[in-house]
Amino acid sequence: MTYKMVVFDWDGTILDSTGAITRAIQGACVDAGLPDPGAEIASYVIGLGLSDALRHAAPGASEQQIAMLVDSYRRHYLSNDHELELFTGAIPLLKQLNEMGVICTVATGKSRQGLNRAMSHSDTGRYFMGSRCADECHSKPHPQMILELMEEFDTDPADVVMIGDTTHDLNMANAAGVHALSVQTGAHPPKLLNQVPHLQSFHSINELAPWLVKTISSRL
Incomplete structure (x- = not known):
C-alpha cells in the first residue's frame, strides 16, 4: 500500500x-x-x-x-x-503531493467542459496528471473513472486512494477495489458517509493533509 x-x-x-x-x-x-x-x-x-x-x-x-x-x-x-473558491489547504496539499511524486488525478460528476472551466478559474490544472468526467464514463458510483485512471497510470488498486465528500465517491472507490477517505466539507453529512466502509473521515482538507502525507511518506 x-x-x-x-x-x-x-x-x-x-x-x-x-x-x-x-x-x-x-x-x-x-x-x-x-x-x-x-x-x-x-x-x-x-x-x-x-x-x-x-x-x-x-x-x-x-x-x-x-x-x-x-x-x-x-x-x-x-x-x-x-466566484467559487477552493477549500483552504487544497493547494498546499496538492503542491506537497506533487513534490513527493504522487500522481494526483480527478474523478468528477462534472462534464469535461465544466472541469476544464473550473480548473482554469482556479488555476489548478498544473497539479493534476489525469482526470475523468461524467460525460466520458459511467456516472458514479460505477467504478469506470477510477479503473481507467489506474490503467492510464499503470497502478494497482492497493496503490490508490480516493478522496471525496459523498457516498457516491466512497461506493465508487469500493467498487474499484481501492482505498477511500472522506472529507466532511460537501454534500453528504457524516451520518451518511459513515454508512459506507472507508478508511477514515476528516472534517477538512487541513485535517486530512497531515494524515495523508505522513501515511504516504511512511510507505515511500
Missing part, C-alpha cells in the same frame, strides 16, 4: 461549490414548473452525472424536461461559478 496515486473528487472536496450546485438544481426545477426538491435532496445527488442527478431530483420528469433542466441548471450555476 504505497498510494502512488490519489484520486480526488472535485465539487465539495477541492472546490467549495455544494451550495451553488444545490441552488442551481432547485432553481432549474422551479424554472421548469416542477416541484422544488428541497436542499437535502438537491445536495444528495451532487457527484452524479448532471442528467442522472436531475433525474433523481425530479423523479417522473420526461427526457424532454430533463434536457430543459440541464440547460436551466447550467444557466444558474455558470452565472456565478467564477
Whole structure:
C-alpha cells in the first residue's frame, strides 16, 4: 500500500461549490414548473452525472424536461461559478503531493467542459496528471473513472486512494477495489458517509493533509 496515486473528487472536496450546485438544481426545477426538491435532496445527488442527478431530483420528469433542466441548471450555476473558491489547504496539499511524486488525478460528476472551466478559474490544472468526467464514463458510483485512471497510470488498486465528500465517491472507490477517505466539507453529512466502509473521515482538507502525507511518506 504505497498510494502512488490519489484520486480526488472535485465539487465539495477541492472546490467549495455544494451550495451553488444545490441552488442551481432547485432553481432549474422551479424554472421548469416542477416541484422544488428541497436542499437535502438537491445536495444528495451532487457527484452524479448532471442528467442522472436531475433525474433523481425530479423523479417522473420526461427526457424532454430533463434536457430543459440541464440547460436551466447550467444557466444558474455558470452565472456565478467564477466566484467559487477552493477549500483552504487544497493547494498546499496538492503542491506537497506533487513534490513527493504522487500522481494526483480527478474523478468528477462534472462534464469535461465544466472541469476544464473550473480548473482554469482556479488555476489548478498544473497539479493534476489525469482526470475523468461524467460525460466520458459511467456516472458514479460505477467504478469506470477510477479503473481507467489506474490503467492510464499503470497502478494497482492497493496503490490508490480516493478522496471525496459523498457516498457516491466512497461506493465508487469500493467498487474499484481501492482505498477511500472522506472529507466532511460537501454534500453528504457524516451520518451518511459513515454508512459506507472507508478508511477514515476528516472534517477538512487541513485535517486530512497531515494524515495523508505522513501515511504516504511512511510507505515511500
